[in-house]
Amino acid sequence: MFSETQLLKGILEGCVLGILSKEETYGYKIVEVLVSSEFDVNEATVYPILLRLQKQGYLHVERRPSQLGPDRKYYSLTPTGHSYFESFKDTWKIIKNNVDKVLESEKNDTEI
């Protein structure tokens, strides 16, 4: 069966940027949004992505007190993060279009 892992890596990064482009939020909420969109992910998948994006300067982080104990990190996009997200969307459109074309042509060949 086709492994989703490699394909998902870059796409998930884009989706995390997409979620953060709409609102400032924290890790658990990001996981919830992704799971509700039927992505098979958990905190262990999302946290390293957030860490990497933060290190690359795409995310702004603010620590705020949480009822549960340690401060909670709230993430939002930096201006560079917004540009990076726009470039992800453009790239995604091209890839999606190309893949659709290939899959469609395969479908037509089979029908002929």
Add this chain to the structure above:
Amino acid sequence: MTQRSKIIQLSSVLLAVCLIASAILLITEGRGDLNSTSISAISVGIILTSALSVINVYLSKIKKKSDELKLNESFFREYEMIRDTVMNSELPKSEKNGIVEDVLEMLLTAQFNGRTIQATVGNTESFAKSILSACTGKPQSLILGFLDGSIGFLLFSLLISLMLWLEDFSKGFFNQNIDISTVVFCVIISFALIPAICQFSLKKNAWAYLIPFVVGFTYIGTVKLLRSYFYEASGVKTFLDGTVVLIPNIAALAVITVVLMGLFIARFNARQLHLNHNA
């Protein structure tokens, strides 16, 4: 207390007991040619350091902090492994603390929302590795390992010479003969044992923490075996009874100091390169 904590604490207690027993033997049996006041001072120092190291292990690794107490046993078991892996990594201390705090908050939130630890982190070892990979590009570089080993070996050499000198001032600091077998053991500790111990936090099997005893007793056993059955074999006699003076004069001490400083600087630069690998 998790099984992992119990084993870590047991390992620290066993090490301390071995050291304290050696120190007591040194005091009671003594060596006629050595100054008894120096021996007593060194032995008391060893006993105190051993006892303090057990307390340090308890406070830094075993005793739970207030927020950690909120995690249930299954969450804490996995958190402990991630925490130890991050804390043993090459990251700057502030970054390590930040990541550990993030992970604790993340696990508390997941637990509060009724998720299982399995659903939250999946494979803990992979998760810990992916955190380090996100920060550094790779868990540990060979160059850093070699530099750490070299620094460790030089510090061991200095420490052994200093201890021997404290035992017997009359011979002078630059005339201390160290057994070749001891030097070989220091090389094994610096380049193999310590790097291996640092990697143990990534392993689920906490019994690996007891490996220093296995290595120590195996080494002693091998030396005994060589002395009993292979003493006349070429090179064995030199290995067992031969001695070297690691720091023969002030010039050697100056060279070691300069090399040590150079290694520290090289290590700092290698670490920065390592950390910036994926930045």
